[in-house]
Amino acid sequence: MPKVVDHQARRAELVEASWAVIAETGLEGLTMRKVADAAGCTTGRITHYFADREALVLAALRAVNDATGSRTADILAQDIAPRDKLIRCLEEGLPLDATRLQEWKVWIAFWSAAAADRELARENDARHRGWIRAMAPLIAAVAPALDAEHEARILMGIVDGLGLHAAINPTPANIKRARTTVQRYVDALSETV
16 A cells, blocks of 8 residues: 655645754755755655745745744634734744744845845735734724824834844843833833724
8 A cells, every 4th residue: 555645744844844944054055955954854855845945945934924824813813802912913923932033033034035036025025914914903903093004014113123133132131122012012002092
């Protein structure tokens, strides 16, 4: 009987291995050989699932965005106060644990590459538009008198800046400062009611 292979799980394993390589070496250090070593497989397995390095890179970016998006969707589905929901969603975009720190290292590498790669830049823009669409209703619930989409853009800049700083130097003080800044900003929003 032929062996049953879960192709979706295999792709996911390879993508996760690529995250580890990107987080350690940046995009410039990403090679099929390094991903194969990280995944414990041959480069042939990678080329079975990804046509080339660029396809693997794009899949890695989409998967890291999907992972964060999935966790955020779980928070959005919870029955909690809009202020708490907004803070939890914003914190999901900060490098507050090992998983999110690795995601941030991947994002940093992609942002650098996106400056010269139009396809990666489009992926990044799509992620930002989706994030604004998801956060604007929460902001409207917390501060109905404000322009929610405008505030979402400000918050995106705050989270990106704080996240970048904390990911580059993930000290407990920087991580605490990022979390506290987000909470204080949301509290200031809610006081504008």
